[in-house]
Amino acid sequence: xxxxxxxxxxxxxxxxxxxxxxxxxxxxxxxxxxxxxxxxxxxxxxxxxxxxxxxxxxxxxxxxxxxxxxxxxxxxxxxxxxxxxxxxxxxxxxxxxxxxxxxxxxxxxxxxxxxxxxxxxxxxxxxxxxxxxxxxxxxxxxxxxxxxxxxxxxxxxxxxxxxxxxxxxxxxxxxxxxxxxxxxxxxxxxxxxxxxxxxxxxxxxxxxxxxxxxxxxxxxxxxxxxxxxxxxxxxxxxxxxxxxxxxxxxxxxxxxxxxxxxxxxxxxxxxxxxxxxxxxxxxxxxxxxxxxxxxxxxxxxxxxxxxxxxxxxxxxxxxxxxxxxxxxxxxxxxxxxxxxxxxxxxxxxxxxxxxxxxxxxxxxxxxxxxxxxxxxxxxxxxxxxxxxxxxxxxxxxxxxxxxxxxxxxxxxxxxxxxxxxxxxxxxxxxxxxxxxxxxxxxxxxxxxxxxxxxxxxxxxxxxxxxxxxxxxxxxxxxxxxxxxxxxxxxxxxxxxxxxxxxxxxxxxxxxxxxxxxxxxxxxxxxxxxxxxxxxxxxxxxxxxxxxxxxxxxxxxxxxxxxxxxxxxxxxxxxxxxxx
Amino acid sequence: xxxxxxxxxxxxxxxxxxxxxxxxxxxxxxxxxxxxxxxxxxxxxxxxxxxxxxxxxxxxxxxxxxxxxxxxxxxxxxxxxxxxxxxxxxxxxxxxxxxxxxxxxxxxxxxxxxxxxxxxxxxxxxxxxxxxxxxxxxxxxxxxxxxxxxxxxxxxxxxxxxxxxxxxxxxxxxxxxxxxxxxxxxxxxxxxxxxxxxxxxxxxxxxxxxxxxxxxxxxxxxxxxxxxxxxxxxx
Numbered sequence: 001x002x003x004x005x006x007x008x009x010x011x012x013x014x015x016x017x018x019x020x021x022x023x024x025x026x027x028x029x030x031x032x033x034x035x036x037x038x039x040x041x042x043x044x045x046x047x048x049x050x051x052x053x054x055x056x057x058x059x060x061x062x063x064x065x066x067x068x069x070x071x072x073x074x075x076x077x078x079x080x081x082x083x084x085x086x087x088x089x090x091x092x093x094x095x096x097x098x099x100x101x102x103x104x105x106x107x108x109x110x111x112x113x114x115x116x117x118x119x120x121x122x123x124x125x126x127x128x129x130x131x132x133x134x135x136x137x138x139x140x141x142x143x144x145x146x147x148x149x150x151x152x153x154x155x156x157x158x159x160x161x162x163x164x165x166x167x168x169x170x171x172x173x174x175x176x177x178x179x180x181x182x183x184x185x186x187x188x189x190x191x192x193x194x195x196x197x198x199x200x201x202x203x204x205x206x207x208x209x210x211x212x213x214x215x216x217x218x219x220x221x222x223x224x225x226x227x228x229x230x231x232x233x234x235x236x237x238x239x240x241x242x243x244x245x246x247x248x249x250x251x252x253x254x255x256x257x258x259x260x261x262x263x264x265x266x267x268x269x270x271x272x273x274x275x276x277x278x279x280x281x282x283x284x285x286x287x288x289x290x291x292x293x294x295x296x297x298x299x300x301x302x303x304x305x306x307x308x309x310x311x312x313x314x315x316x317x318x319x320x321x322x323x324x325x326x327x328x329x330x331x332x333x334x335x336x337x338x339x340x341x342x343x344x345x346x347x348x349x350x351x352x353x354x355x356x357x358x359x360x361x362x363x364x365x366x367x368x369x370x371x372x373x374x375x376x377x378x379x380x381x382x383x384x385x386x387x388x389x390x391x392x393x394x395x396x397x398x399x400x401x402x403x404x405x406x407x408x409x410x411x412x413x414x415x416x417x418x419x420x421x422x423x424x425x426x427x428x429x430x431x432x433x434x435x436x437x438x439x440x441x442x443x444x445x446x447x448x449x450x451x452x453x454x455x456x457x458x459x460x461x462x463x464x465x466x467x468x469x470x471x472x473x474x475x476x477x478x479x480x481x482x483x484x485x486x487x488x489x490x491x492x493x494x495x496x497x498x499x500x501x502x503x504x505x506x507x508x509x510x511x512x513x514x515x516x517x518x519x520x521x522x523x524x525x526x527x528x529x530x531x532x533x534x535x536x537x538x539x540x541x542x543x544x545x546x547x548x549x550x551x552x553x554x555x556x557x558x559x560x561x562x563x564x565x566x567x568x569x570x571x572x573x574x575x576x577x578x579x
Numbered sequence: 580x581x582x583x584x585x586x587x588x589x590x591x592x593x594x595x596x597x598x599x600x601x602x603x604x605x606x607x608x609x610x611x612x613x614x615x616x617x618x619x620x621x622x623x624x625x626x627x628x629x630x631x632x633x634x635x636x637x638x639x640x641x642x643x644x645x646x647x648x649x650x651x652x653x654x655x656x657x658x659x660x661x662x663x664x665x666x667x668x669x670x671x672x673x674x675x676x677x678x679x680x681x682x683x684x685x686x687x688x689x690x691x692x693x694x695x696x697x698x699x700x701x702x703x704x705x706x707x708x709x710x711x712x713x714x715x716x717x718x719x720x721x722x723x724x725x726x727x728x729x730x731x732x733x734x735x736x737x738x739x740x741x742x743x744x745x746x747x748x749x750x751x752x753x754x755x756x757x758x759x760x761x762x763x764x765x766x767x768x769x770x771x772x773x774x775x776x777x778x779x780x781x782x783x784x785x786x787x788x789x790x791x792x793x794x795x796x797x798x799x800x801x802x803x804x805x806x807x808x809x810x811x812x813x814x
Binding site: 334341476477483484489490492512516518524 | 622623624625626627628631638640642643644645661662665666669670672673702703704706727728730733742743744745746747748749750751752753754757758759762
């Protein structure tokens with residue numbers, strides 16, 4: 001064992017920040033990270049054992065127990081749930097001969113749940129040893145597992161359904177068109193151009209990109225970093241999957257521009273573990289850029305402009321999409337959000353000034369430098385210039401990726417995706433807004449309904465409360481547990497949701513949800529906690545009748561007492577058939 | 580060294596620029612309730628969120644703030660009092676806190692905050708989580724029922740070699756503090772006492788000690804937490 005780990009350590013140059021990569025590689029050999037290997041790592045990397053275990057137990061793609069040669073991660077997002085997740089799960093359990101969350105007896109298969117894997121347009125989907133399979137049916141599952149037992153892998157192919165309305169980002173791309181323009185521009189001019197375009201961060205928060213770069217460039221520290229956040233964990237979004245497979249060059253060019261603008265020497269792409277199948281493709285793109293002298297030393301002959309990009313893989317955690325948590329993860333620790341201030345532009349990766357931007361933001365920057373800030377500003381609305389990539393999924397005829405101008409109305413949106421008798425629209429994923437589909441005049445923009453890209457359509461046939469419950473559970477599962485309100489508060493919310501669904505809730509419970517969310521969301525540490533009550537609160541605002549029809553007038557006395565749950569072990573003993 | 584003026588609940592105070600807000604407030608007789616924070620801790624943990632205050636209509640935790648010119652802050656408002664009380668209640672329902680049998684009773688910050696914020700019963704349902712008690716280490720007992728996951732032991736405690744001995748296992752609601760038993764066994768007696776004092780609640784206990792102080796001589800027996808500051812302020 002030591003021999004193999006020695007090789008792995010050599011590959012990563014005994015770099016402490018690469019602990020996650022090292023653990024991933026160990027896992028390839030042993031299906032999990034054994035205790036002995038940790039002891040060895042601890043002495044070799046001079047990191048204490050507790051710190052290693054901190055990291056290991058945090059990510060759900062890392063295992064500390066034997067985890068199966070073939071690890072299957074089943075997508076449990078709301079979209080998967082409405083597309084027949086239950087049958088798929090049963091099919092997997094039956095064919096693998098193991099239950100969810102367990103490993104089959106012969107150690108061949110491990111079946112795990114995971115949040116959205118960025119395949120909502122092809123739900124239900126699963127990851128098999130990091131490779132995606134979409135549009136699953138029970139028959140397909142049986143065939144895949146049967147083949148895997150004989151060592152035959154299914155065909156892993158991801159299709160992207162792209163619909164372009166306003167082609168700003170998704171137009172023809174010629175490598176180098178954008179970066180070559182910096183020959184005639186100073187770093188300051190690049191920053192000004194980005195500032196002029198009015199571009200706002202595409203991750204969801206919408207911080208002005210130009211301002212962020214300005215702040216970072218103003219730092220005295222010489223060593224700086226550029227980080228591309230390719231950890232789109234919001235259920236229902238998959239735009240980065242398409243961007244990194246079809247427009248990777250554009251994104252990388254945006255990063256090169258970023259490094260030029262702030263004076264950084266090194267860049268990272270933090271690629272989410274769910275997209276590890278894009279790793280080789282991205283690496284080959286980087287090689288091409290290096291060959292064309294768009295990366296490396298003295299880029300384009302500009303003296304002392306040295307920049308290179310490295311791809312780092314994540315290991316599965318929604319919270320890491322938050323920029324400071326991402327930096328923690330990049331340094332090889334638990335992906336927990338940092339306390340702010342200081343902000344990443346002051347002290348980011350390894351304490352040095354860092355800009356963290358979304359995949360889409362970098363792509364937009366490349367276009368802005370290519371065609372000008374004024375040109376970009378000509379699209380969209382005053383507060384939200386330009387276009388937005390939307391990931392559309394759910395009950396519509398044309399799920400896929402759309403590029404639209406900001407300011408699109410909900411009515412036009414629903415017509416565009418050909419929604420089937422829509423009831424509700426979830427704008428911006430679970431942390432966004434649950435909207436009544438009849439509010440057709442509302443607009444997709446930072447002024448009205450901001451979104452990081454996820455758009456889920458739910459038709460009138462769906463049980464909206466079950467969907468909201470899925471969202472609430474998502475937050476319970478994905479909370480990092482670092483701060484109290486999000487860790488404990490989400491469970492309180494889940495409990496309330498269960499009361500409503502079981503018909504035991506009273507009118508007073510609805511008021512409680514509103515009141516308690518005023519405690520949980522403002523006091524939370526990061527964006528996840530601050531938005532975790534959104535699905536409940538916004539759906540209550542949009543569909544008050546739905547909730548009212550489910551609750552009783554008065555609180556019943558015996559509510560917390562669940563007779564079935566309390567007598568479960570007894571009934572199992574007497575082999576009660578309803579158990 | 581430059582001084583700045585800031586306003587806390589209408590009172591203007593002057594302080595050295597860039598200092599920690601909680602320390603500054605304390606020196607001026609204003610108590611901001613805290614749990615995971617302690618003086619001179621370096622980078623603060625920001626895990627308990629009890630010190631949440633309001634600045635420019637935004638909720639922020641006071642422990643991360645450095646004083647700046649012209650800050651206008653609200654600390655003691657009914658809204659914030661309710662929020663803090665709610666957070667303390669969440670801590671009580673998350674673990675299994677039975678004060679009368681706890682060795683730390685009277686010295687426990689969580690209990691003291693409960694009294695101070697006038698919490699009688701929790702508005703949330705108690706979860707009665709089944710948590711184990713770890714007693715295998717030679718010198719300490721780890722009572723997970725009382726642990727509030729504040730990160731003080733995991734991030735602010737190091738052994739004589741300067742290495743961490745506690746770590747977090749899992750995430751979210753499955754989060755638990757675990758220890759490197761071999762290292763814990765090597766700790767000196769002074770270090771163990773330091774560890775016990777560091778824990779804000781009664782989760783980490785020195786083996787063979789138990790109840791060693793009579794009622795009346797414990798830290799919060801006579802006055803609610805923070806009241807000594809306020810009395811000083813009035814006089």
